[in-house]
Amino acid sequence: QSALTQPASVSGSPGQSITISCTGTSSDVGGYNYVSWYQHHPGKAPKLMIYDVSNRPSGVSNRFSGSKSGNTASLTISGLQAEDEADYSCSSYTSTSTLVFGTGTKVTVL
Amino acid sequence: QVELVQSGAEVKKPGASVKVSCKASGYTFTGHYMHWVRQAPGQGLEWMGRISPNSGGTNYAQKFQGRVTMTRDTSINTAYMELSRMRSDDTAVYYCARNSELGTRSGVDYWGQGTLVTVSS
Numbered sequence: 001q002s003a004l005t006q007p008a009s010v011s012g013s014p015g016q017s018i019t020i021s022c023t024g025t026s027s028d029v030g031g032y033n034y035v036s037w038y039q040h041h042p043g044k045a046p047k048l049m050i051y052d053v054s055n056r057p058s059g060v061s062n063r064f065s066g067s068k069s070g071n072t073a074s075l076t077i078s079g080l081q082a083e084d085e086a087d088y089s090c091s092s093y094t095s096t097s098t099l100v101f102g103t104g105t106k107v108t109v110l
Numbered sequence: 111q112v113e114l115v116q117s118g119a120e121v122k123k124p125g126a127s128v129k130v131s132c133k134a135s136g137y138t139f140t141g142h143y144m145h146w147v148r149q150a151p152g153q154g155l156e157w158m159g160r161i162s163p164n165s166g167g168t169n170y171a172q173k174f175q176g177r178v179t180m181t182r183d184t185s186i187n188t189a190y191m192e193l194s195r196m197r198s199d200d201t202a203v204y205y206c207a208r209n210s211e212l213g214t215r216s217g218v219d220y221w222g223q224g225t226l227v228t229v230s231s
Contacts, residue, residue, distance in 0.1 A: 001171070003154055036217035045205070045221040046155075052216055089155050093215040098171060099145065101155035
């Protein structure tokens with residue numbers, strides 16, 4: 001199972017919106033609505049930000065939103081804030097009943 | 111509140127094995143699969159497999175078949191991941207992560223703090 005493809009880095013100024021893509025295949029991202037997104041600050045446990053493509057867990061800011069089109073899922077962060085600077089990873093359920101993660105994206109707030 | 115507390119950092123020589131523990135609290139341990147995920151330096155997250163704390167049944171990623179063993183002790187709400195015949199490229203932070211309460215397809219929701227395993231001669 002190959003890792004899902006994410007851009008290595010994305011940056012934006014405070015207040016702007018950015019979008020991170022997560023590209024897989026019809027055997028994972030494209031085949032199921034089970035994409036999750038995680039925020040990961042160095043040295044800390046990853047935090048679930050989006051589940052099942054577009055749902056936010058309780059307590060996660062509504063500045064974070066998720067979507068999917070075909071084999072590509074996306075995470076959008078609107079109203080970018082300094083605290084959003086972190087690594088972001090996607091994951092998807094797969095046709096072999098396993099999980100696959102993305103290659104990870106470093107978000108920089110300029 | 112859900113909490114997953116992992117064992118401390120380890121340094122191992124090539125060819126050795128490591129066993130990482132993950133103690134769960136704040137929920138019914140047997141009600142959720144436990145996954146193990148690792149992140150090598152400069153790399154993305156990599157799924158290793160999962161265990162059903164209820165039945166003990168396991169699913170391993172093909173890459174780790176034959177080298178990884180996941181077990182659990184329900185009396186102390188603890189899951190374990192043992193990796194054998196380690197190589198330098200097994201150097202990574204290893205995480206346990208609880209399966210989402212929404213079902214096995216919805217990924218993971220809570221993560222442990224991570225355990226750094228260094229393989230070096």
